[in-house]
Amino acid sequence: MRLRYYADSDIREHHEHVLQLLRTLHDNHGIVVEIDRIDEQHGPITEFPGEMRASTPEDIYERDLKRNRALNQSIEPTPSEGFKRYGKFDIAGNIALVDDEGTVQWASTLPGYADGYGPGVEDRTAMDFLEDIATPPSNRVCVECLHLLDGDERFCPNCGAELR
Numbered sequence: 772m773r774l775r776y777y778a779d780s781d782i783r784e785h786h787e788h789v790l791q792l793l794r795t796l797h798d799n800h801g802i803v804v805e806i807d808r809i810d811e812q813h814g815p816i817t818e819f820p821g822e823m824r825a826s827t828p829e830d831i832y833e834r835d836l837k838r839n840r841a842l843n844q845s846i847e848p849t850p851s852e853g854f855k856r857y858g859k860f861d862i863a864g865n866i867a868l869v870d871d872e873g874t875v876q877w878a879s880t881l882p883g884y885a886d887g888y889g890p891g892v893e894d895r896t897a898m899d900f901l902e903d904i905a906t907p908p909s910n911r912v913c914v915e916c917l918h919l920l921d922g923d924e925r926f927c928p929n930c931g932a933e934l935r
């Protein structure tokens with residue numbers, strides 16, 4: 772499993788915060804991190820400890836999100852509601868959890884901390900997801916193997932690691 776950032780977030784502070792959290796997760800837990808840069812807004816990304824690729828929202832939508840059954844089960848909005856609102860791509864700023872076969876298992880649907888979100892969407896934003904993982908104990912994913920968790924397990928159902 773690895774974490775993929777669809778860069779860049781519109782707001783520079785969010786973008787830099789996501790990069791910093793990804794670096795922390797890589798350094799502290801050895802988590803594989805990578806970037807698909809689909810909307811370059813904030814200049815070069817330096818000292819990133821993972822692969823970086825330039826891509827387009829169309830290609831990402833087709834490859835990662837559209838008709839993805841795993842994703843349909845793990846997030847509430849459908850991929851088109853979450854990432855192609857009213858026919859317009861809305862992917863940059865989000866984070867995806869990708870399994871070893873390359874399938875996106877979960878993705879955030881809100882870029883996080885932007886104004887205008889009502890309460891109750893924290894579990895859907897990129898920033899909250901990354902902060903939950905970076906702040907032990909993570910109840911979103913197992914930090915050993917990045918398996919998605921329900922939040923009440925004591926041991927990771929995938930690798931058996933103790934979760935607190």
Ligand SMILES: [Zn+2]
Pocket residue numbers: 913914915916917918927928929930931932
């Ligand atoms: Zn695990």
